[in-house]
Amino acid sequence: MSGAYSNLDILTSLYIECKRLTIQISIVYERGNFLWIASDDYQVNKETQKSFGDRPRALNNFDLIKIVDKRFNFFLVPSDIDKFLFEYDHSVFLECNRDLVKKNIQNLGSKHQQDLKKNKIIAPVLEHISKSLESFRKHYWLAGGTLLGWYRDCGIIPFTQDVDIAIWSHEYDDRIKKHFLGNKIVRIWGTLGLLNDSFEFRLFNDKFTFDLFLVYKINQTHQWCGYQVKRYKFRRFLPNFENVCSAELLNSKYMVPCDPVKYLDKEYGPNRWQSPQSKNYTWTNVVFWRNWSDSDWPHSIKYYDKNGNLLKNKILEYVNKFQTKNLTSIPDD
Secondary structure, three states, rough: OOOOOOOOOOOOOOEEEOOOOEEEEEOEEEOOOOEEEOOOOOOOOOOOOOOOOOOOEEEEOOOEEEEEEOOEEEEEEEEOOOOOOHOOOOOOOOOOOOOHHHHHHHHHHHHHHOOOOHHHHHHHHHHHHHHHHHHOOOOEEEOOOOOOOOOOHEEEEEOOOOOEEEEEEOOHHHHHHHHOOOOOOOOEEEEEEEEOEEEEEEEEEEOOOEEHHHEOOOOOOOOEEEHHHHHHHHEEEEEOOOOEEEHHHHHHEEEEEHHHHHHHHHHOOOOOOOOOOOOOOOOOEEEEEEOOOOHHHHHHHEEEEEOOOOOOOHHHHHHHHHHOOOOOOOOOO
16 A cells, blocks of 8 residues: 555454354554554444554564464464564554644745665665664653654655664663674764663764663653763653554654654654754753763763774773863773
């Protein structure tokens, strides 16, 4: 399928009424590089909650295997049940705001057109990052300007300088770092912060930077991520949420906050993000927190070469720029 996905006249499900149960057969459509299932308003009964057809949903493509029961009846099931259930958990699908796209194109013309060359560079790398995180069963989401580009522009902001991706700090483990150190598609060129404070990976593919940062929960209403400038550390406060949804960007499926408007309002101010600004934009959720202490500062920034080796001399040079007393060595990774 291609084009608009609202007000479609398509078959969503077949419902077969039996004496003691209803059998639902959901129709799965190919959409871009993933699978899409539309919603319908058919209600089986007041007690039954449908697993499909209740909301639009999306899943990555998956393989099927045949299983046989004791009566020699065979069924096809996903070959990786754990992966399927992980994806179903965040499969509720959200559309970008096509009305905003039309409005901004009318107001801004060619200035608001997608940069197809830039999109071609970003698309395969962003998909590799998302598939890698999903293989480790990590919930992530498009964040910052990347989330804004998806929702407002139905694409990538044409003048963007990087891609923003977030994961929860309590889900992080070292498999992520090991995977991206020396990675041939997109590699870690640096890290900022400490794992328990303002941590962020800077990933690079020789053409573009992809920022992967940890988000730390505070309470039921708020969470935060770090933002570092020299030795100063800031905090960006975000609305808290417990699960993510799915969305389409550049023909692939990605995770996004289930309430993107609330998230963007917190980042950029209510409604201030709806019209593109190529410069002079500001975050409304950034607060100066403190300077890195003398003991933490040498650990809070790291550089790596293409093969994933720690660049101690480069780190030492940078750390000493903002250190009262020059250090002579840098801790091991």
